[in-house]
Amino acid sequence: MKSLVDDYYDNKDMCPICKTDRYLSPDVKFLVNPECYHKICESCVDRIFSLGPAQCPYKNCDKILRKNKFKTQIFDDVGVEKEVDIRKRVFAVFNKKLEDFEGSLEEYNKYLEEIEEIVYNLDNGIDVAQTEEKLRTYEELNRQLIMTNMERNKQDLESFEQRQQFEKEMRMKKRILVRQIEEEERMNKEWAKKEIVNRLSSADDVDDVIEGVKNTVKLKKSSARRKLEELNRVMMNNPYLAANSGGPRKDAVPFTPFNGDRDVSKRYNLDESLYSDPFIKDLQERKDFIASGFRVDYVYSRMLTEAFMGLGCVIGEELQTS
């Protein structure tokens, strides 16, 4: 029984000052102040702090709060809310990037470590006065730099948004074109079917008619398809992508799918027109072979590779190296 009552009073949808709760007034809004993170409903904030700074109405809390610092709570957990606020504040001052350290990862890590130290101290109330002082001094000393970095971050964000927008549009266009092409192909197919039937009613040579209609369809390379090709080209030369990925990968080894391990120089040239093996030609015609995916070129290439394999080996050299 007790737990039920406790639950009711602990209910986070109730303002502990005026006891307004969400059940009776669904429009109630809760605010917190980064000084102490005590939750107070909007009307209480208006009532208590309208006339200027006042003490937090919570029992045993002697923080002086100002109305303009109140904000809506984003995270359920006050601890998280507090840390995020601290981080926001610290990062606004310590806003260097890896590039600012001329590529020295060690220096950059030291810098990050320093930031974490400050955040941790502020979050856990260790040497708060001293840390705040440190933050202020740093801000004073580096005001110019902080401003430029802020400007740069803003630009980065903008170009990222532009790029996303651009890619989204391209994808949309592509979808539409692909759908168009599919539609056209379906229409062409139907048209071809009808056309064949129509022409057959007045012609004699069946194969000729079918061939003729098929060729006409092939020639109808649709404008949608051309546009799609154009679009693919644009996407390949994506200006935003190139600007972003071009930099850091330069030193890496260029990608090779075969890891450099591929013998492209064949030791023979196969001219099938000059060689006609009736036995193999016969197999090539058989249904069980065709259906299995049998390939004459595989047979030839194996035979010829095995026959000429030895030409690439110089035994004397191999004996020396082993």
Next chain:
Amino acid sequence: MSQVEYTKERKVGEGTYAVVYLGTKQSSGRKIAVKEIKTSEFKDGLDMSAIREVKYLQEIQHENVIELIDIFLAYDNLNLVLEFLPSDLEKVIKDRSILFTPADIKSWMLMTLRGVHHCHRNFILHRDLKPNNLLLSPEGIIKVADFGLARTFPSAQEILTSNVVTRWYRAPELLFGAKHYTSAVDIWSAGVIFAELMLRIPYLPGQNDVDQIEVTFRALGTPTDADWPDVSFFSAYNKLQIYPPPSREELRRRFIAASENALSFLCGMLTMNPQKRWNAVECLESDYFKEAPAPSDPFSIKIS
């Protein structure tokens, strides 16, 4: 005696025809796996798969194929000394706590296909590719293993058994009982593995051989004589439910994270007609490997 050279320390697994131990090579301190083939029980000689394994692993040396270090006999048992490989792709796929990225998948596919390409250019069919047989070295390198079903490319008139490859990774021509198939069967398996890596569940899980046909065609469309000449020659082709091939849009929805190039790559490997299916070279030259993101550095993939 070579027995002193290799120690067996711990039993790590047992199959129908072999027991695998973890051990050390004494002269170098290198970790190894010893596969002890149970011969004494078989009066009629060595198991076929043991012979195959020895025969083909001796031939092949490649970064992405398991290394056969040595072979020795002890107490009438044949022992294969293999490279020690602690993990495999099946474990990685099944372990929900492991997260991997599209770049990791690309890296694994690249290494797998390099291994497969090496087998094929040496005219060896693997015939049992599955995540379970793609082992991972401590450095994150994929090694194609288990050559128990491998064989050389057949000469023209030779007849092959179609009863190969673990069911879920079996190519359609094998499901139909083809007797003159080619290296395309390995590529199909690689394609199914690629799909499984993206979905993290088996892509074509048939419950039995008949159901496998059904599942395969429901996912990828029933082949017809038009796109696969003479497919109706197979006796198993009769009375098949005809499913339409999936449209690009359907595939896009199934593989949400896949790029267009990744889908083309997948379709290339999962082409029904074995003559038109991509070969290992075409797969490796796919634009999928060239586009961003670049394949991850194997060593950087966290798998444990």
